[in-house]
Amino acid sequence: MRDAYHEELNALTARLLEMCRFVRSAMSRGTTALLGADLALAESVIADDAEIDRRYAEVDSSIQLLLATQQPVAVDLRTVITALRISADLERMGDHAERIAKIARMRHPEPAVPAEVRDTIAEMGAIAEDLISKTASVIESRDVDLARRLVKEDDEMDRLHRRLFRVLLSADWPHGVEAAIDVTLIGRYYERYADHAVRIAQDVIYLATGDRDADGAG
Amino acid sequence: MRDAYHEELNALTARLLEMCRFVRSAMSRGTTALLGADLALAESVIADDAEIDRRYAEVDSSIQLLLATQQPVAVDLRTVITALRISADLERMGDHAERIAKIARMRHPEPAVPAEVRDTIAEMGAIAEDLISKTASVIESRDVDLARRLVKEDDEMDRLHRRLFRVLLSADWPHGVEAAIDVTLIGRYYERYADHAVRIAQDVIYLATGDRDADGAG
Numbered sequence: 512m513r514d515a516y517h518e519e520l521n522a523l524t525a526r527l528l529e530m531c532r533f534v535r536s537a538m539s540r541g542t543t544a545l546l547g548a549d550l551a552l553a554e555s556v557i558a559d560d561a562e563i564d565r566r567y568a569e570v571d572s573s574i575q576l577l578l579a580t581q582q583p584v585a586v587d588l589r590t591v592i593t594a595l596r597i598s599a600d601l602e603r604m605g606d607h608a609e610r611i612a613k614i615a616r617m618r619h620p621e622p623a624v625p626a627e628v629r630d631t632i633a634e635m636g637a638i639a640e641d642l643i644s645k646t647a648s649v650i651e652s653r654d655v656d657l658a659r660r661l662v663k664e665d666d667e668m669d670r671l672h673r674r675l676f677r678v679l680l681s682a683d684w685p686h687g688v689e690a691a692i693d694v695t696l697i698g699r700y701y702e703r704y705a706d707h708a709v710r711i712a713q714d715v716i717y718l719a720t721g722d723r724d725a726d727g728a729g
Numbered sequence: 730m731r732d733a734y735h736e737e738l739n740a741l742t743a744r745l746l747e748m749c750r751f752v753r754s755a756m757s758r759g760t761t762a763l764l765g766a767d768l769a770l771a772e773s774v775i776a777d778d779a780e781i782d783r784r785y786a787e788v789d790s791s792i793q794l795l796l797a798t799q800q801p802v803a804v805d806l807r808t809v810i811t812a813l814r815i816s817a818d819l820e821r822m823g824d825h826a827e828r829i830a831k832i833a834r835m836r837h838p839e840p841a842v843p844a845e846v847r848d849t850i851a852e853m854g855a856i857a858e859d860l861i862s863k864t865a866s867v868i869e870s871r872d873v874d875l876a877r878r879l880v881k882e883d884d885e886m887d888r889l890h891r892r893l894f895r896v897l898l899s900a901d902w903p904h905g906v907e908a909a910i911d912v913t914l915i916g917r918y919y920e921r922y923a924d925h926a927v928r929i930a931q932d933v934i935y936l937a938t939g940d941r942d943a944d945g946a947g
Binding site (some may be wrong): 588589592595599615675679680690 | 786792794796798800802803806807810814861894897898902905906907909910913923936941947
């Protein structure tokens with residue numbers, strides 16, 4: 512039974528890593544579609560979100576099966592429950608990529624991102640991609656140090672998010688309210704996406720150390 | 730063992746209902762603080778969020794204990810897993826109430842909500858309170874019809890959310906970008922809060938009928 516259990520656990524980790532690949536691809540294309548006002552690319556991100564949702568539902572089912580058939584206890588049980596939480600966070604990260612693509616689609620053929628904030632959004636997109644790569648490594652390795660570095664990297668996303676608002680609120684913002692609303696929501700989607708990556712890292716830290724960060728909930 | 734299991738399951742439901750009461754109180758006070766620019770009330774919502782987080786962690790622990798000691802299968806297992814998801818959604822609903830209170834605090838002594846959108850926000854607040862009351866009833870009764878009515882009520886929140894944007898984007902919006910950003914975020918917090926209530930209702934429907942809505946994930 513222990514062998515069957517560990518086999519199923521490995522299969523579960525493989526499914527989570529596959530979700531990470533889908534999320535990474537969605538966010539990467541979402542950012543490109545947003546900055547390039549690329550309608551076809553935006554549509555592909557929106558269409559592919561159903562694929563992430565389907566994989567999330569599969570992970571959910573496989574976890575219920577694993578709990579029912581293997582009835583894990585102690586650290587094994589915590590590992591499985593953590594996988595359940597991680598899959599939910601990954602599914603939400605995919606949703607944020609989809610929301611970014613939807614803004615690109617809504618404004619097409621105009622770009623949704625004015626020149627003044629283009630570099631900041633591009634930087635947020637680069638960090639988003641790096642975060643999901645690190646998230647996958649953390650899920651695979653359960654490396655606490657790497658998880659802590661991921662949590663730290665979120666500070667950089669927060670810094671960019673604040674910079675975005677400074678530009679929006681500067682006296683010479685020339686684009687009016689509509690563009691400000693778009694940029695506010697875009698900024699928030701990247702920030703929330705990063706928060707989910709942080710939650711995953713904190714869950715892995717908790718699993719390894721029993722140390723639950725005071726403010727893990729986002 | 731079955732008796733012990735059902736006793737623990739009842740205790741778990743009671744914990745979820747208590748979380749609902751906390752969320753309802755937080756959202757009610759959050760809306761009042763926002764509309765009345767009431768700093769003390771906003772601070773109380775922000776301080777009390779730790780209480781919701783603590784209860785969420787307790788539910789989490791009690792579910793892990795229940796899984797480990799009772800090792801439920803089939804519908805019992807799905808019930809417990811659903812409770813885990815519900816508690817996570819309730820915790821996020823509390824976070825949205827806190828975010829609304831934080832905007833009230835940030836703008837104090839000015840009101841964060843201009844007169845033009847006051848009524849809309851007040852209506853969103855009223856629906857938010859009604860949704861958490863219905864959420865508690867759905868958790869307690871597992872009544873599928875009530876859960877479906879809750880899902881339906883979310884349409885009303887979406888309608889108000891669209892109305893908010895129409896006002897923001899009208900040619901005669903006199904308040905500039907800063908107020909538009911505040912109102913954009915406030916609107917989004919109410920809408921996301923409602924989405925979590927919908928997820929809970931959909932989880933209960935799924936538990937009762939096995940019928941998973943195509944777009945349950947938010």
